Amino acid sequence: MEDFYREYILDHYRNPRNRGVIESPDITYADSNPLCGDEIQIDLLVKDGAVDDVKFSGRGCAISQASVSMLTEMIEGKPIDEVKEITKEDVLELLGITLTPVRVKCALLGLKVLKSGVYGIEAAEDEDL
């Protein structure tokens, strides 16, 4: 269990990076996991086709919160085109732990919200996240 709830996961859970909201975001999207009620909102400022600023808000388990915190770090400064290319495997690799199917949903909620924001909702649904 200590191997699952690793130090860096708990660190991101307790000291999330980029937590907050952006006043007038270029892109904003929020979604929840109906199973557990966890919610995540991601706000983006886009400049010259790249992520200029990113903030997330909401609440959830250590896995979902650490995952979205790490994801926001990963996309800072990245071109939106590259953000669109991020896969669930990328996120799971970022987390670095093996997840059961139920916990995979926790881990991918942040990515689902991010992709829904940058792609539009329909595209994200096609991603089967």
Next chain:
Amino acid sequence: MTVTTETRPSTIDVDAIRADFPILQQERDGKRLVYLDSGATSQKPTSVIEAMDEYYRTYNANVHRGVYRLSELATARYEESRVKVQRFINARSAKEILFTANVTAALNLVAYSWGRENVGKDDVIVFTEMEHHSNIVPWQILAQITGARLEFIHVTDDGYLDEGDIQKVLELRPKLLAVTAVSNVLGTINPVRELAARFHEAETVVVVDAAQAAPHMPVDVQDWGADFVAITGHKMLGPTGVGVLWGRRELLQAMPPFLGGGDMIREVHLDHTRYAELPYKFEAGTPNISGGIGLGVAVDYLSALGMEAVREHERELVGYALERLSEVPDLRVYGPPTEHHGAAVSFTLADIHPHDLAHILDQENIAVRAGHHCAQPLMERYDIAATTRASFYIYNGQDDVDTLVTALYRAREVFRL
């Protein structure tokens, strides 16, 4: 407003009961199953499983139709279950016992059949903040259809219905009150009899969700004096897919059918139909026959233990659990003290999200529920996203509580607390 049950030493023999439940004989990694999620669904004793198996193996046939022996036997067993349920909840007549799929189906039946006929524009429908979604959404839909107005009874910090709100809504002379007998999250045992009496003075029809009550304490629908009571089989040792709506005969008789189809008719012509008598008017289609038979055997099992004894066992056990949980640092229990507390205990532990906590507990082969428990308005009330819920039953003992508490300390370690 409170209900206090008499206290008397428990006569429940947990070890003997465990031996009746095959699932509790299993181990995972040398750890026995500590099943603390009976609020979601209970485990099933061998007698229930075998009764359903016996039906499929030896007298599988449709009910209320065949003149051959198998069908007669299936019908007899199925109808016997109806009578068992009638006695179990002390209904006046088996005609008042309608088999449904579950509590959700039972409450929807009331909303669609009674509701559409009796609720009109600007009428008031009341439900409480501690309801399960199944006792919220059907009333919201009914209000949308009829133009009725929704009013709410909120919950106090310690998990009781707010008396001020009760008085306020009574003045509105609501058409309907929907209330749970026992909260599936807080464990609060609501004073159903007192509520029914008070709301009847305002000519309000009282609908009781007894999903979390019928498995755990004596339910006497005549004593309660409400108008509709819904229970479900799978939380009281029975199978999934079978529940019961009890309703006052005169109300049921006046109500139009909910679903139309086979089995609910007296005669059908191309342009009109005469409906069957109670309870069949509300039982269209082939029912869950094995489920109904299984529920009857579950009722036998509980009746043999005695529901007073079941309540007493759980009162003792929940008392012990609340005491042990209070020792765990940073643990907060939601809900009232032991004497008004049913079998469900919800809590949060420090900053550990309930999902993470349930995951850690699962490593010790402890099954608990984590989430909003289909009671999101209640979560909003306490400004939390979720809780962890341990819900107890007849096969749980103090050893289960001890295992849970040890695992909670382990969770603190995992989270470096």
